[in-house]
Amino acid sequence: MAAVPAARNVLRVIRYLAEQARPTHAAAVARELGLPRSTAYQLLGALLDEGFVVHFPEESTYALSTALGQLGTSADRATRLRRLGAPLLTRLLGEVRLPVVAQLGILHGQEIVYLAQESAPRAPSLVSAIGVHLPAHLTATGRVILAHLDHAQVRALYPDRESLVIKAGSGAGAGPGTLRELDELLRDTRRRGWGLENGEITDGYASVSAVVLDHNDYATAAIGVTYRTVAVDQSVLPEIAAAVGAAAGALGARLRGR
Known part of the structure; x- marks a missing residue:
């Protein structure tokens, strides 16, 4: 060279x-x-x-x-994340070996936007398809990203209680109704180390997620899996979270060029 x-x-x-x-x-x-x-x-x-x-x-x-x-924006950050992350979603399905849907999402204002998605055999159909926007504070992927932002950034996104209100017709269930509840939820997420959502987007469905950190340890994306609660034993959630965390870590390493 x-x-x-x-x-x-x-x-x-x-x-x-x-x-x-x-x-x-x-x-x-x-x-x-x-x-x-x-x-x-x-x-x-x-x-x-x-x-x-x-x-x-x-x-x-x-x-x-x-x-x-x-420059990164002009080079289409979303496309780069999709190309780097999609193979890792496929690998994640092979490691989890459950009827789940693996997803890659990024934060866009108060919403999570899904860039890539892979489904295992017998996995459910979801509302969170590629390109769909969902309220970040109700999704596992959104929550794990928000949990890695500092308090000032979260308050800029959610300045008051009204900012947590979901627009009519979104189909979303109950979530944090006050800023205090949002703060507590994000503290629980940080303490746990991975994101969790159960029935707040679609009744009977739950999700587990992990954050993707870039070279500055900034929360640039999240990887998650969604499943029917009746199809997955809750005792295996830590194992699922570990696999999702490994996939998120691998994508972060790819973003750092390692």
């Missing part, structure tokens, strides 16, 4: 800045990456000129701009 040190160093700077919780001094970039200080300034200057880095002059620090995220 041909050595392209300048290109590699640019990518190293971008990755380093992406890992930082706050804007960073150029000297720190140079020190941590083992670069000459002049090289670090040149690379940061080029990234600044191209709009990929912002400079905070009062602090003499640098941070990534939103341009990289916009």
